[in-house]
Amino acid sequence: MGVDVLDATFAALADPTRRAILARLAEGEATVTELAAPFAMTQPAVSKHLRVLERAGLISRGRDAQRRPCRLEVSPLKSAMDWLANYRGYWEESYQRLDDLLGELQAGGPGAVDREAP
Amino acid sequence: MGVDVLDATFAALADPTRRAILARLAEGEATVTELAAPFAMTQPAVSKHLRVLERAGLISRGRDAQRRPCRLEVSPLKSAMDWLANYRGYWEESYQRLDDLLGELQAGGPGAVDREAP
DNA sequence: CACATATAAAACCGTCTAGTTATTAAACCG
């Protein structure tokens, strides 16, 4: 189910231009020309990057006259992070304690611990 | 420094075969034929995937007679997760509190908690 | 209406990717 999502998400993140675009959008909506400005490439090239990000669900686009403002959509980033989180324990053990804590907080406060292992 | 690392890491993770290989290696070392067994593709194809993973620093390889056992190397995964962590706050606010907690724990253990007022 | 702005689309190019088959290299075994 979630396989294509991870494929498209990681593939989209593999390009530094696209990561920079996402970083810019983290500060708020932006138009295509605003997004293209910092890069030494043509506008169609940036539009292609945006199409890749859009197909991966990492951005969505509105309409404002001729402009197509883009905004960040983080849910694929969360999916990617969830996948990576399976390996968290291999490099940092204190994260395991934090994971437990998160479970407690989300379950309704300390005392309500109920974890499951994958 | 970290740009090419992220490029190679995310590109490597964009393929479901390679993600499955990493998942398998998370349970311990494995040889090329062991890794290739679950997949409906030829051995050279798997060897190519392993070369991609190796160039990305996600696996390392030993020597055991004819065998080349592979083992997981997680530090690029940590780099990828660190990058994604910048967006954590956009989908989950309780992570921010946990991040603060992590800082406290690493700074001096659970007795050294010294939170700042919000 | 004519023109400028903002963006997408088309056609093209060189490089990379994911797979194949066939071959080679190295190490073990009888």
Add this chain to the structure above:
DNA sequence: CGGTTTAATAACTAGACGGTTTTATATGTG
């Protein structure tokens, strides 16, 4: 030694990628 196992290499193909230039499509403005 000859044969088998393990893995890498080579050569090839089809398609995706990242970029270009050129052209088209909306939309606002004088």
